[in-house]
Amino acid sequence: MSSTLTIVARIEAVEDKVELVKRELLKLIAPTLNEPGCIQYDLHQDNEYPAVFIFYENWQSRELWQAHMGSTHLAEYKRATEGAVASFALNEMTKIRE
Numbered sequence: 001m002s003s004t005l006t007i008v009a010r011i012e013a014v015e016d017k018v019e020l021v022k023r024e025l026l027k028l029i030a031p032t033l034n035e036p037g038c039i040q041y042d043l044h045q046d047n048e049y050p051a052v053f054i055f056y057e058n059w060q061s062r063e064l065w066q067a068h069m070g071s072t073h074l075a076e077y078k079r080a081t082e083g084a085v086a087s088f089a090l091n092e093m094t095k096i097r098e
Contacts, residue, residue, distance in 0.1 A: 017084035037064025
């Protein structure tokens with residue numbers, strides 16, 4: 001089994017704050033891709049429900065992902081979107097290989 005950690009994060013914006021949340025999520029991409037251990041960091045927006053965003057991430061290890069969770073840019077995102085996120089769910093996953 002791979003030691004790579006996959007993260008699926010679901011962010012739902014408050015209806016009148018979709019553009020704010022989207023703008024702030026987009027700001028996370030460049031600095032995160034430059035972090036040690038970040039393999040993939042893709043942001044998606046639901047076609048039918050534009051308030052829903054998904055980050056699909058792959059990290060070399062859980063420890064490196066944890067370092068990301070303590071990053072300055074993530075803290076800035078949280079401050080900028082306070083009160084603008086209706087729900088947030090995060091799944092730590094491991095790819096199953098045959």
